Structures are given as C-alpha cells and as structure tokens.
Amino acid sequence: MRITIKFRLIGTLLLIGFLGVAQEYVADLNVYTTVDKMPRLKGAGNDISRFIRKQVNYSDNLKIKGVEGDVWVSFVVTASGEVTQVELEKGIDKELDARVIEAIKATEDWKPGVLNREKVNTKMRLPVRFQLSSGERQLAGSIKSLEVLGKHPLFVLDNKIVDGLVAIEDYNVESIRIIKGDKAIKLYGDKAVDGVVVMTSKRGTPPLY
Template structure:
C-alpha cells in the first residue's frame, strides 16, 4: 500500500506568485466568436516540387519489398537439415573418406567447414575455416558438398541465405 506524503505549503509574496489563467466555462464561451481574423501561414516554405513527367501508379499493385541478397549468420527461423542437427553431422561423417596420407601420418582432429544454405535450401560456398591438413580439409569439403537440400532459413517470412559452420571429426579407429 502506498502512502501519500504531506507537502508543506510555500509562503511567497504576491509579486512572486504567478497568476494562473482561469479556464472559461462552457456557458461563457457560448455565443462568442472564436477568431476575428485569418492567420497567415508560413510564407518562408520552399515551393512544392515539380511532379510533371513522373509516372503515377495504378493503385492496384502492392508496394514492392526491398530485398537484400546478403548472407545472414542468424535468422528468425534457421535452416533445418532433414532429420535435424544430429542427422547433419552423421551424414557428413558417413560421406567423409579418411585420406590415406592422414592415416599414414596418424593425423587426427577436427576440421571446421563453413558453408551457405541458400534460399532454395541448396548448399554452396563450402570453405575450410580451420583445417588440420594432410588431405583432411579437402575430404571434409567434399563430404559437405554431397549434403542434400535443407529446409531454407527465413527472415521476415521470406527464405534467405544463412551461413553455417560444422565440425568434421577425423579419428583413427
């Protein structure tokens, strides 16, 4: 429960007190003329632009949306691989062929691959973000390029390109 504090009155001289105008009652305003003269507007305003020669719209077409063709890193609705993220990693691992050079040299580790899922769900722009060499980088890129189409990501209700980064693990069994 809130409490209301008492504010003490301030004593001032008559000269220091501002007189507040009293708002007239409805009865006082009845029958009175509101304005006695026409007030002129701003005459310093520039003249309106010349619109001759411009085409007018028909009024039946909707306003066209400005579409940016940029690659997003995160969107309202992210792209979905058929089966989810676990299925995505499993599909990459299944299609990854361990390079003979890496097997001979006992090379193990993770290769981070960046790719773009386009508005049509297709995988493109496959690049190595962080590699381990010995042919593993190329094998990981080849595996990611074989992925099927994703359900595309959406931003503001429209399909857009989204960047993805996935780890590809190379381990000798």
C-alpha cells in the same frame, strides 16, 4: 501542361517500381548468421557434422599417419536451399580437408533457414570431427618411430604377413609392437628391411586377413 504532368507521373511510378525491385533484390543477397530456424539437411537429423563425417573417406593411410582432429568449414545455405560459398576455416590435412569440402558441396535437400517467417540465406559454421580409436592411435605412434623417407614397414597380423595396412578395429586389438633391424630381417626376411609392425588380435574376433 497536362502532358508534362502525365509524363512526370509515369516517370515517378517507374522510379518507385525500380527502387522497390532493387530493394527486394538487395534483401535477397543478405546473409544471416542468426535466424529463428537454422537450415536442416534431409537425413542428417540434428547432427549435420556427423552426417558429413560419414560421407568422407577417412582412409587407413590418413589414420596410419595419425591424422585426427576437427575440420572447420563455413558455407551458406540460400533461401532456395542451395549450398554456396563453401570455405575451409581450419584444416588438419590437405587431402582430408578437400574431401570435407567436396562432401558439403555435394549435399542436397536442404531446408533453408527462416527469419521472421521468411526463408533467408543463412551462413553456417561447423566442425567435422575425425578421431582415431586408441588402437589406431597406438599404431600410428608406433609407425612414426619407423618413419624414414621412402620406406615402409612390413605388417604382420596374427603371425601372417598382410598386404599393406589392415583396418583393425579398436576392440580387436590385443597388442601392437615394432621390430627393427637385423632381428626383423631374421624373422621375416628381406621384406622386413624397413621394420615390422606386429599386431595381434584378441581371441574370438573375426579374422582380418
């Protein structure tokens, strides 16, 4: 009788211990959207979106296509400070969307979210904004008028032909105009068969070619 009671007692203790570990394990898997302190990324300050934006190459090719807007992403910062479950919620361009996802996955040195004084898994959702300057937007709009599959306009900056698109800051832009057809070819030769984007920078600004 004593032996039976002893085994039952041991079995009960093992079961209680197992349930305790199981409950603790389940708690570790919980993901919270509302916490007392949100996760913080070292070096990002209070603007994680802006920090991520700086890590992404917003290329001239994207700007010339007029790509701008908010890339919405969600991800989980675990209780141990790791980034998991990175997902795109709303994108604006496949190439740019992928770069944002890669930038978030590459982040390190996260301080996890805190709930009831305990570090917890926290789901975050944020927009990463890409915005053209007025000059870039004007240039993109002008080039769209030349869009023909497989063709590319010639770029001329301050009366000099440049190789490809020049990254010209908004404050440097004096004017942008488009020349097409025979007039373009007459002025700039056969290279201008797809049209010409003529840009003029303001006086006193550094040369961009």
